[in-house]
Amino acid sequence: MSKKNKSQAGTYNSFFSCIEKNFDKAARFISIEKGLLEQIKYCNAVYRMHFPVKIGKKIKVIEAYRVQHSHHKLPCKGGIRYSIKVNQDEIMTLAALMTYKCAIVDVPFGGSKGGIKIDPQNISVENIEKITRRYTSELIKKNFIGPGIDVPAPDYGTGEREMSWIFDTFLSILPGEVDALACVTGKPISQGGVRGRKEATGLGVFYGIRELCCMKEYMFSIGLDLGLDGKKVIIQGLGNVGYHAANFFYESGAIIVALAEREGAIYNKKGLNVSKVILHLKNTGSILNFPESKNIKNTEKALELECDILIPAALENVIHKNNANRIKAKIIGEAANGPVTPEADEILGKMGVIIVPDIYLNAGGVTVSYFEWLKNLSHVRYGRMEKRFNENMNFDLLQVIETISHKKIPKEKKKNILRGPREIDLVRSGLEDTMISGFHKIHDLKKTLKIETMRTSAFVLSINKIIDSYEKLGIFP
Template sequence: MTKKTEYSLFDDVCGFVDEAARHMDLHPGLLNQIKQCNSIYKFNFPLRNDDGTYETLTGYRIQHSHHKLPVKGGIRYSEHVNEDEVKGLAALMTYKCALVNIPFGGAKGGVRMDPLKYNANQLERITRRYTSELIKKKFIGPAIDVPAPDYGTGAREMAWIVDTFEAFNPELINAKGCVTGKPLSQHGIEGRNEATGMGVYIGIREAVGVEEDMKELGLTTGLKGKNIIIQGFGNVGYHSALYLREAGAKIVGVAEWNGGIWDEAGIDVKSLKEYQTKNKGFKGYSRGEFIKESKELLIYPCDILVPAALENQITKENASKIQAKIVGEAANGPVTQEASNILLENGVMVIPDMYLNAGGVTVSYFEWLKNLSRVSFGKLEKRYDMEKYRKLMSTIENATGESFTDDEKEGLISGASERDLVISGLEDTMVAAYHSMNKTRKDKNIKSLRTAGFILALERIAISYTDLGIFP
């Protein structure tokens, strides 16, 4: 009997890199350097439980690429965390940052545990101990390695991390920049919470706006009327669904780990989220059909499928059954390399994770810049802009003899808030990256947006090494 080969996210990412490299002229030594992880830190630490018992937890922090510093990547709390998964996610961060032109190397971290089994006091002890382990080995710092939230963590954990880091580094004026995704009270940034989901929306919007590409798929341009299924209804999945629905799309299916909802008439995203928060799931929701085996929703009919949960969801086993015309990878690594090839052969457009979920790291970059400058975006110019617009409106009123209403004045005079500026920067980044990636796909005469994305990323990473004279 042939032993089943265990899935490896890192090997999958390296496979995507090798495929892109076939269309390039890269020095073999440089390609090997780009693919490998620069630093791997695995450690074990004890946790004393409230009843006096002890257990040992395993933590990881992996820095994939030092071609730019600091490195950047989230911290996840999950019982599925292992070295290969963290390596793969760290590698994806490298290529993601390069693709969207964010000046970070890639990293990732995690603790192998089920966060739902621990109370807030235990989670705080775990997070602070994890942070102190990183500090000991200089695996965290605003100029070295800047973590962020990921699966199983959020703003609360980031607040514990920055507080611990500041306690160890009281003299460091830029200490707040050691981590992003913090609460606003800890110098976080407006718009970070919804950034990844908004980036997913913008990326899909740009994809469906290209007429020749949609014609090839047999779809009309624009989001209006498109049927969409979302897998995963956490922060990313919820905000993706919310913005896509507001743009005119119809959310017909939502899948979670403990069941899903199917409703061809369309799902009220906010109502479903409120029900999920209150009832810890979708079972009993008054509208639509409850789907016990929620993974089956991946193969239900729709125009766009958005896997926004975990990696390894669309594999060679179910790829040929996918009925969507577009798969938008909101999660990291939800489509395996084998499955990606099957989807391409079947004429399905795959918008790759390395691009589509880059909204989080883009706004994290803005938060990091804010922490280094110690000035909120818009703080210096907002009042100046408001006064300038007020004078302009007064001039128009005097010239025309007409008066603006109070509501019109409020809407036209108000200067850009921090959130306005952050969302503007996010949109500019996502729009430019998509069209660069799509242009590369067409220039190289290849089918895969993913391969095109890796080509762009590899070109930019290679320049960093060659400009240093390390490789010819």
């Protein structure tokens, strides 16, 4: 193995060991035979494949994976990432995280994950399509995809386009499958996608942090006022998750003092306008040199700036034992998977920093994927059956109010009240309720069992739900 590969393997093994350490901390609060807990840890099925694809005049062998971590609920659910850094340990770790996320937010899926070892930036669209379709056919051959088996979704390096190709390939190989639309989520709206899916993870991050900031005992313990208004926020990563989270925080009245990307970070203590930063990024290819902001060359240094809320939304292990004691944030919201190492967790805990864990906070994506899956199985878009009924009921109610009060309601307000719920309204409502409910379940368990951190409480909650599912299946004695 080359030095580079050894380094990569070490990184991913470390990432996997982080999950194991957090699992073991939670296991101390669970009364069940050790061997059964070990079963929950392990991945149920790992499919590693190599398949040939003709790229130009040459045949290239593609390395790819699909891992199903748990079958306590079916189908399994998890994204597919395209990255040159993809390997088995990483995909196994991410599949395990999906299991725990789904359990916490009561989404009835087992966890899975997929990956193809390619650099999509250096491959033509035509060849990405070839690879995607061939990968899908390999999954079909081994029964690793299907509405009731395993349902992929977008992840790093993939999006609506790739999900559309997966659906089309599935349908062409299995014609007549009435529920074929539900074989994959994150599709374009025209192919059965659901409105609100793109921003779902970032919006879920926002809902989770907002709920924390409404809790007196948490805010008073770190010396902050209730609510998000005026809170200073730093966000690392302006991908799909970080970008949407930044927008929602900005719109809520929070002050975005710094934004960090690979090439560096920008800082303004008075606040950054997220939309203008994104426009600058599109025009110049970088967030650096944004007007009225200070450049920070080392993006990791942005994590150490003064703020109330820090949102790492990019890579794993960015906060570690070597920089944890320099973190000045009072709240860390893990929008990325595993951004804080167990060693850093210990240091930050002693400093009194509140960490909202990834296995809860970034579950917004899989929650809305679940809504899309349900929509595809029901063959009816959200709001179609009740929208007009609600509008008529609201119209009658407004007429009664105007008659009794002898006052006319302003036209604009009347229009807003009369409008029935659109699909995006219902999706966001369901996501908001899910994130609020999940937060309070973690909080209540933490309080009842006197657990020190939200992370351990989240793992305990998740493992207990998985155990309960196995017991209902009659698998555990």
